Amino acid sequence: MTPFRVVLVNPPPFQVLEPEYDRPPFGRVGLAYLAGYLRRYEGFRIEIVDAKLERLSFDETVRRALAANPDLVGLGAFTCEMKPAAYVAKLIKARRPGVTTVIGGVHVTAIPEHTLREFPQFDIGVHGEGEVTFHELCDALRSGAAASSLTATPGLVLRTDAGIVVAPSRERIADQDTIPFPAWDMLPRGDQYIVMTQRGCPFNCLFCMNPNGRTARPRSIENVMEELRLILDRYQPKDIRFGDELFSVNMDRTHELLDAMIAAGVQKHVTWTAQTHVRFVDRAILSKMKEAGARRIGLGIETGDAEVLKATGKGSTPEMILKAGAAAKEANVPIETYFVLGHPNETLKSMKKTIDLAVRLNPDTPIFGIMVPFPGTEVGRLAAAGEAGYRLRSTNWDDYDKQIGGALEFANLSRHQIERLQVWAYVKVFVWNGRYLDFVKFCWRYRREGFVLAKKIVVRRSDKLAHGRPAGAEDIAASVGPDRQEIIAATKEWQDWQRADLTRLKKLRPGHTNVVFVDIQRKRPDTAAAGAGQTT
Template structure:
């Protein structure tokens, strides 16, 4: 579907003329994200960068966005694209696993762009600002936390040749010294933020994909409708948005969805909020608005176990929701308490049962190898998962990330390799006392295999194969999955 002609064309790399800001998502391979299950993994746009780009453009700045992962660029190719654009400000974003990649790209470009200000932002920088810029001095400044107002002010000052050393929400090099400035206050009304600049990305329908089992129609796209989380889980960092929950109004969300539906042809949405539905009145209003539109549109979302009730789930179903994902994490009460989940196995059981009763697909996220994990708690989890009426299950190795409680206390519970490039959910960087990496990997495979060889789950997969939308992604995903589970079978 053609984009609306009301959008300006993206700035072309290498064209004549000055570019004020280039925002870059650094090179990263699917194998780095998902390990052996790379073929089944999703890749969606860098949502933070698209909102920052939209805010800069609204303020009148020339801005371009380079998504290296979507374009399949390596560091040399990305370097050439950035060099040709010669921006006045170059902003890179990074999570922990990609911060080394961002730093490598900045190091390649620094000698080639002597007049460019190099900026780093994103979840990792916000969680560990001093350590990150000390390790990577090729960045001139780091944007901590929510970036819209900070980046706008930074760009204005740089273009006006004013000092940025005292800019709120940043950490800045002054000679050989780092200066950490006060945090910037969070936005009070996030409805003032423009919709993401999707038009600055590569073609949505060809460069981005959902996970192999995470959609019902194509094209599929992810959206965020809120910021922050009221939860207090020990493994989760809210370094960018903090634990203060704020949400877009139902009307704002509907207009954003309408743009994706009409201008980009999107037919399936992954609502990526960590806790969609915190404010029940907004969820009800949004569902009623979607029902009234009568679009050919479906969506999935994440809910907290304690928020699920039958009336709300049935309303989600009527509004087009096909699936709900829950952070189960463990089947052991001891581990759930240690992780500060504020839920119990009985609450998990109830939420999954209600979801099935409402006619929705349910998915669970599980972690193996958390602090205080033992053979006994792993056996509890295996037994518990076998009792749930779940349709889909993702099992990851536990990883402490900077900015979390578990990062601070991990050394007291096991051995921890803090190499940032290994901090993903498949490298087993943390191993609890009394267990080994091999034993954790064994349980990841055992739990996965035990869950997916159940007849009911296999029948559901057979039904998925009848949907023509699923065939290409399902085939690649099942090939990857079969290899993963096959090793588990030989190990048992």
């Protein structure tokens, strides 16, 4: 039988605004995972075209994809990448109408029906975790099945004579060790490689969709180390980026992984970065991270206002944040911190608290973003409903960028005021701490983003709220969000981890029981009731 030819595409950007993401030193891990999973089965010929990694234009991307004479082209996209992905699909359809185009990723997972309705360039969508669904789709098409007949296949969004059909969600893969390693050999060698040691995050932040679920699904230490050894031996990268939502969410497991990395001498060959939560770091684990080769740890701070932290479901306090920052400095681990301006009903006073906390924390690299109402998040639903001090000004997905986007208006402050606060936050963190040279280096590193932001401030868009709601707001209001039972189960698991940490602390310091338990389960606003019972 002739092999079924599949080409997976990471589309190029329309313009390079954020080089770290528009021209990254790493390949798209989601596509590499799909290719690695699909090639374990016979009957498929697979190629990956990563336009961002390879610095390809749209025309070069399409020519490369069509040179493989594909039966199917699969594209992955975050929300702000949807229009470039649709443009690639449009060009492919224009030159080769018979090719099946498939879209996957977090955006189509949040609003599956709307995505196919908005973008006729896509024949099929894959929502949720993609490996098993994508294989079943390709296998069915290879066997001659019509796409419209696959409505019973979990995880698909299909066009049928009766309209667009969204199949039920697929169960996530529980045993992560059963997933083959990403097919990095199908991509050009990069300076950096992404390694996922687990999928999922137990927190329920208002602004995050978290398509990997509210339960962390870890790989075994042995499986992670096998992949690390393979990457180091075969590709000799300069850096590893651990792509976990929360790298150290299970601190005992993290200690085991770091011990294994140190024993294997990983730190002699490569540096690495990871992101985690202030709850899951202390001096001991940060010191071990440093010993294992960490060059930077990212911490999601979000806000410096205690009440806002509680309302957003972050599961932290300003005191925890400052304690984590102090521990990082003691361990000599540089930190990159992420702040968001524009939380629900946020005021100028609370935003100033965020900036003041950032000055006290004095991170090596502060990142200040403005709230984005991503589909599938509670903030997205609130914004679409015109509640919590939000007004959705755009469903142009190009506007859905945390640094330089502009999808939201705010009741308590104009968009222009918040953008000025964003600039002031950077100035204050560096200047108030006497870090003038660091400030110059930071501005040079992010000069493209800074130019776009400065242009927006000088040539200001109208601060007036748009009349009515933009097209598509209803779909965002009803977009897929977390399942209530999943949140409860994740909360229990998270609290079990906390109890294990408490036991560990007691062994280290007898009599020490002053550990604050933060309940990450919160009351959901009535406006979110429509999302209850839906899953990511």
